[in-house]
Every structure is written in C-alpha cells, then in structure tokens.
Amino acid sequence: MASKVLVIAEFRGGKFKKGALECVAAASRLAPALGxxxxxxxxxxGADAKAAAASLGKQGATRVLAACADWLAEFNGDAYARVAADVVRAEQPALVLVAATLDGKDVAPRVAARLDxxxxxxxxKLAVEGGKLAIARPLYAGKAYANVTLAGAPAVVxxxxxxxxLLEAPGADAPVADVAxxxxxxxxxxxxVAVEAAKTDKVDLTEAEVIVSGGRGLKGPEHFVLLEALAAELGATVGASRAVVDAGWRPHHDQVGQTGKTVSPNLYFAVGISGAIQHLAGMATSKCIVAVNKDKDAPIFKVADYGIVGDLFDVVPRMTDEVKKLKK
Amino acid sequence: MRIVVCIKPVPDTAARIKVHKDGARIDPDGVKFTLGPYDSRCIARAVALKGAGEVVALAAGAAAGEAEAKKRIKDALALGCDKGIFVPDPAPENRDPLAVAKALASAIQGQGGADLIFCGRQATDDQALAVGPMLATLLDLPCVTDAVGIEVTGGSARVQRAAEGRVETLEVTLPAVITGQRDIGDEQYPKLKEILAAGKKPIAEHKVEWAAAKYAVAGLVPPPEKAPGKIVGEGPDAVPALLNLLQTEAKALAL
Known part of the structure; x- marks a missing residue:
C-alpha cells in the first residue's frame, strides 16, 4: 500500500487556514509510522493560493500540488471535491486529511463518496497504533466518543x-508542482455568483483560540459590548448560547452548542451562561474553561476549570481592565 | 416541483446521553427522540417551494429504530409533507453515512427522482455533516451545504450559503441537493388538524440491499472525566487571581 499522506489544505482570505496547517503538521508526524x-x-x-503554496513545507509538507485557476479562486464544493478526488486517484495515498472547517466538511464527504x-x-484523535490508524471522534456533540475504523484506501479524515x-521548529519551503x-x-x-464577506476580521469561532461567549445573563443584546470589549483585548471571538440566539440577540453563526458550532479553543469564557447540556456539548472539548455566573450552583461550574461567582456586569469590565494592564 | 426532504430521528438535544453498558451504542432508556432540528426547517422551506408539486419525507438508517422513524415521518407529514418513504434497516446502529447516502439515493431513484432534495445540515447525533454531500455525489447532482436561503426559477436555483466569515450566493441547476442551516426555514408547530391529517397520508416502504460499511464504530466511550474546577473567588476582586491562574497554572492565556 502506498504510504503517503495527502492533505487538502484550505486557503481562504489570503492565507492557509490554521486547521490546514495543523493537518500538514499532523501528517508529517504520522508519516513515519505509516511507512x-x-x-x-x-x-x-486562485493565484494567491498558488503563490503561498510552497510555504506549506514549513509545516512538514515534502511537496505541494497546486490546482489553481481563476475559476477555482472562490470555494465551490462541487469543483473542489472533483479536483481533490482526481488528485487522490492519481496519488494513491494511504490517508487523506482535511481540516474540519465548514468548507472542509463540505468537501471531504464528497471525496470519500467519489472514491467509495x-x-x-x-x-x-488520529494516531497510528500497531500499524493501523486509530481514530476517535465525538458524537452527540461530545456526550460520547466513538472509536472508528475505516474500510477502503485511502482513509478520508x-x-x-x-x-x-503546529510544528515547533518549522522547516523550509516545499517544491510546488501544478496539477493538470x-x-x-x-x-x-x-x-x-457573489460572495459577501462578513464585516469582521475576527477569527471564525471554530478556529478561534480564545472565545468569550455570552448567555441570557447578559440581559439584552446591547450588553454584548461588554464581551466585545473583553474579546478585543484578548484577541478572542465572541460566541453565544442558544437562548440568546433564539431570542434574536445574536446571529445564529455565533451560536456554540449542539445545534450551533462545536468549538475547541485553548480558552473558553462562558459568561452568564447557565450551562444547558446542549451548550456544554458544543464547548466541552475546550482546553480551559472559565465560567462567570452569579448562581454558584449553575451547571457550567461543573465543567469549568476556573470560576468566578459574581455579577458579570462587575466582573467582565474589571477583567477587561486587568487584561489591559497585563498587556502593558 | 417534487421535493424530497431526508429526515432523521435524533435524541432531543436536552437529553442526557449515556453510553450503553454494551459499549457499542448509547443507552436509549429515557432518551426522547425528535425530528432533527434542521430537518423540520428544511420541511418548512420545501412546503413553501413546492407549488403544485409534492414534498416527500424520506427516512433511512435511523438508529432510533423503525417505530421511532415512522413516528418522525408522521411529524414530517404533520408539518406539510405529502407522503413518506421509509427504508427499513436491519442494523441501524452507528450506520456508515456513505451507506445511508446510498440507501437514500436508491429510494429517490426508485420513486422517479426529485427536482430538489433537502437534508438538514447535520444530524445532531452523529454530526457527520456527510450524508447530504455524499448523496449529491452519488446522484451526480450539485450540492450546496449550509444553505440559509433559496429561490427557484425554472430549472435552476439561487442559494445562499452561510460559510465561515462570508455568505456565498451560488447558482445551481436542478435537480440539486441542499443542506439547510437554521435560517433555511422557520420553526413550525403543527396544529391538531394537521396532526390528525398526517395519520391519513401514505407512508411507503423502499427496501434496499444495504451497502457494506466503509465506516464502523468499534466502540463508544464516555467523554474523558474532568477534574472538578476551582472557584477562584466571588465578584470582580477575584479577577486578578483568575488571570494569574490562567497565565501560570493553565498556561491558557498568552498576552
């Protein structure tokens, strides 16, 4: 069996998605165990993606294939999946990796279906144990984890x-070859036919390293400015609970939870969020969770690593000030 | 237009999910199932679009079991679908999304195709977001995921896709597969009259040879146990201590 790993590296908004770089780094760590x-x-x-292609070598790509053309500059799942499946057929890797962003989760299943x-x-979880891929994924938004086996080659993940x-010691640029x-x-x-960019330069929720989420404790949409101020100091993205999205205070694309986005940041602030199961399901894989809630019995404190019991209208502005001070 | 909406019974998102002692599936005891929250919004949009046509609710591979799947088809009929199709599945637990997509493709082809096919963007149980795009690929149809709007004109549709950090507008030829985000349609609550009428609408069966699984669940485990957290203090005066812990102990805050 062919032993190489192929990463479909997502390039959007002038740069590679962090998730794509993580996949390349993971591939370079896994490759030796795969032979x-x-x-x-x-x-x-498009042309900008091609210009940046060589830089993937820094995260461990030994070669880069560029399928770049003006008509591929905008994401189109139909087109991208067809290009990717053609390349996978020609390359015959053992493993195909894609970052599980919205676009990645659009393309990957189509590639698998094309290749059956x-x-x-x-x-x-993605590792090689006993010469085989060991894969685990959360189900029910993290209420259970499944160990998964895949049949057929390549495995698409x-x-x-x-x-x-990412690699701690980034390498050099990799050679780039064009795909016909x-x-x-x-x-x-x-x-x-049209793309309307969101009016924000914030990192997408699914890729954010720090998230500040607000719930019903904010008492009204106008008070989210408190969270936005804190988020601005932390370089964080603002999220929301389902309750406040349902109430129309925040747009649905800000929603964290089982019916919203599933996130895994390094640091997650849950502010004025009681911690309904459906919210916990969307953020439980965060590496560090901080809860601010005036109810000391709120379920959110059961999953939080650190908590402050108190009125968020006092705590959050203070936090913004203290972060400002620390940055000086 | 003839529109097919693929539906799936899923545990209510407020359900407490426990892994069954056999380690292979969740414990269904006490879990309430519902129509997928995105499925019902797709139905609302499909019913609004159908014109003189019909909307078919199609269910296959539901881990909740056959009786549950049929109940959820009834829910779909109460929301305005005209008929239901059920694909029996002898082994529905942790079904491979590709096998489900193949079963759905067979059922859609078996009933003479469709002008438009909706799937919810995700089922809230296995959250693969895979069946819709796979189904489109198998039927060689265009697919738009995460759709928040659609207008149909003649043989094509204009679809808004809520991507990360942007909204795209795509033009697709019909038939097409659309996976619906929350904003694709409104949440509907059927009236008693509609629930009663649903009982009289037909549900057909479409049998398939289930394809061999390419994806299998070898076992389920509960999420990793977390050590109990630390209440740092009360009120704003606890903030400096919290930030200190985040920087030194958790190493989660780099300023």
Missing amino acids: GGDVTALVIG VGYAPDVT SVRPNTFA LAFGAGDLKSKV
Whole structure:
C-alpha cells in the first residue's frame, strides 16, 4: 500500500487556514509510522493560493500540488471535491486529511463518496497504533466518543481544528508542482455568483483560540459590548448560547452548542451562561474553561476549570481592565 | 416541483446521553427522540417551494429504530409533507453515512427522482455533516451545504450559503441537493388538524440491499472525566487571581 499522506489544505482570505496547517503538521508526524513517504499537500484555489503554496513545507509538507485557476479562486464544493478526488486517484495515498472547517466538511464527504471509501468526520484523535490508524471522534456533540475504523484506501479524515499542534521548529519551503485540471468551469452544475464577506476580521469561532461567549445573563443584546470589549483585548471571538440566539440577540453563526458550532479553543469564557447540556456539548472539548455566573450552583461550574461567582456586569469590565494592564 | 426532504430521528438535544453498558451504542432508556432540528426547517422551506408539486419525507438508517422513524415521518407529514418513504434497516446502529447516502439515493431513484432534495445540515447525533454531500455525489447532482436561503426559477436555483466569515450566493441547476442551516426555514408547530391529517397520508416502504460499511464504530466511550474546577473567588476582586491562574497554572492565556 502506498504510504503517503495527502492533505487538502484550505486557503481562504489570503492565507492557509490554521486547521490546514495543523493537518500538514499532523501528517508529517504520522508519516513515519505509516511507512514513510511523502507528505503531499494539495492546494486548490486562485493565484494567491498558488503563490503561498510552497510555504506549506514549513509545516512538514515534502511537496505541494497546486490546482489553481481563476475559476477555482472562490470555494465551490462541487469543483473542489472533483479536483481533490482526481488528485487522490492519481496519488494513491494511504490517508487523506482535511481540516474540519465548514468548507472542509463540505468537501471531504464528497471525496470519500467519489472514491467509495470510508470517511471519519471531525476527529479529535488520529494516531497510528500497531500499524493501523486509530481514530476517535465525538458524537452527540461530545456526550460520547466513538472509536472508528475505516474500510477502503485511502482513509478520508477531517480533523477538528485546534486538535493538533503546529510544528515547533518549522522547516523550509516545499517544491510546488501544478496539477493538470481534467475539467473546467463550464463543466460544473453550480457556480458562485457573489460572495459577501462578513464585516469582521475576527477569527471564525471554530478556529478561534480564545472565545468569550455570552448567555441570557447578559440581559439584552446591547450588553454584548461588554464581551466585545473583553474579546478585543484578548484577541478572542465572541460566541453565544442558544437562548440568546433564539431570542434574536445574536446571529445564529455565533451560536456554540449542539445545534450551533462545536468549538475547541485553548480558552473558553462562558459568561452568564447557565450551562444547558446542549451548550456544554458544543464547548466541552475546550482546553480551559472559565465560567462567570452569579448562581454558584449553575451547571457550567461543573465543567469549568476556573470560576468566578459574581455579577458579570462587575466582573467582565474589571477583567477587561486587568487584561489591559497585563498587556502593558 | 417534487421535493424530497431526508429526515432523521435524533435524541432531543436536552437529553442526557449515556453510553450503553454494551459499549457499542448509547443507552436509549429515557432518551426522547425528535425530528432533527434542521430537518423540520428544511420541511418548512420545501412546503413553501413546492407549488403544485409534492414534498416527500424520506427516512433511512435511523438508529432510533423503525417505530421511532415512522413516528418522525408522521411529524414530517404533520408539518406539510405529502407522503413518506421509509427504508427499513436491519442494523441501524452507528450506520456508515456513505451507506445511508446510498440507501437514500436508491429510494429517490426508485420513486422517479426529485427536482430538489433537502437534508438538514447535520444530524445532531452523529454530526457527520456527510450524508447530504455524499448523496449529491452519488446522484451526480450539485450540492450546496449550509444553505440559509433559496429561490427557484425554472430549472435552476439561487442559494445562499452561510460559510465561515462570508455568505456565498451560488447558482445551481436542478435537480440539486441542499443542506439547510437554521435560517433555511422557520420553526413550525403543527396544529391538531394537521396532526390528525398526517395519520391519513401514505407512508411507503423502499427496501434496499444495504451497502457494506466503509465506516464502523468499534466502540463508544464516555467523554474523558474532568477534574472538578476551582472557584477562584466571588465578584470582580477575584479577577486578578483568575488571570494569574490562567497565565501560570493553565498556561491558557498568552498576552
């Protein structure tokens, strides 16, 4: 069996997604246990993606394949999956990795279906044990974990962002080769006709390293400015509980929980969030959880690593001030 | 238009999920199942779009079991679907999404295809987000995931996709597969009359040879136990101590 790992590296907004870099780093760590061979990164996109392609070598890619054309500059799952499946067929890797971002979770299942192979979505464990892939993924938004086996080659796996660390000692650029595209824009049944960027430069919730989430304790949408001020000092992204999204205080794309986004940041602040199961399910894999709630019996304190019992309207502004001081 | 909405019974998101003592599945005891929260919103949009056509609710591979799946098809009928199709599954636990997609594709082809196929963006149990895109691939149809809006004009549709940090507008030829986000349609609560009428709507069975699984669950384990957390203190005066712990003990705060 071929032993190389192929990473479909997502490039968006002028740079590679952090999750993509994590996948390349993970691939370079796994490759020896899979019998060595290349760690190949596949970049699909426009001219800017191609210009950045070589840099994937820094995270351990030994070669980069660039499938870049103007008509691929905007994400299109139909097109990207077809390009990726063609490359996988030609390369015959043992393992295909994709970051489990929204776009990654759009492309990966289509690649698996095109190749008729197994697909493990949004995994939080990926290792080689006894010569075989050992894969685990949360189900029910983290209320249970499944050990998963895949049949067929290659195994297609999407990896939850913030699961794997980047390389501590980044390497050098990798050689880039162009992929000959077997089809063109005219062969597609879908096309992107407009893209409206969100009016924010914040990191997406799913990839954020620090998240400050607010719940009903905020008492009204106007009070989220408190969290935004803290988030600005921390370089964090603001999230929300389902209760406040349902109340129309925050947009649905800010929602953390089983019916919203599942996040795994290094640091998660739950402010004025009681900790309903459906919210806990979306953030329980966070590496460090801080809760601020005036109810000392709130369930959120059971999952929090650190808590402050108190009125968030006093605690949060103080926290913003103290963080400001520490930064000086 | 003829529209198929693929549905799945899932545990209520407020349910306490425990791993069954056999280690292979969740313990269904005391777990209340519902129609997937995204599925019902897709139904709302499908019913609004169908015009003179029909909306078919299709369920396959439901781990909750056959009786539960049929109840949820009834829910879909009460929300305005015209008929149901059920694909029996002898081994529905932890089904491979690809096998489910193959069963759905077979059922859709078996009933003469569809102009539009909806799936919820995710089932809230296995959260694979895989069946919709896989189904589209198997049927060689275009697919838009995470759709928050759709307008149909003749043989094509304009679909808004809520991607990360942006909203895309795509134009797709029909038939197409759309996976619906929360904003694809409104939450609906059927009236008693509609619930009663649902009892009279037909539910057909479509039998398939289930494809061999390419994805299998070797076992379920509960989430890792967490050590109890520390209440640092009360009120704003606890903030400096908290930040100190985050920096020195948890090493989670780098400023």
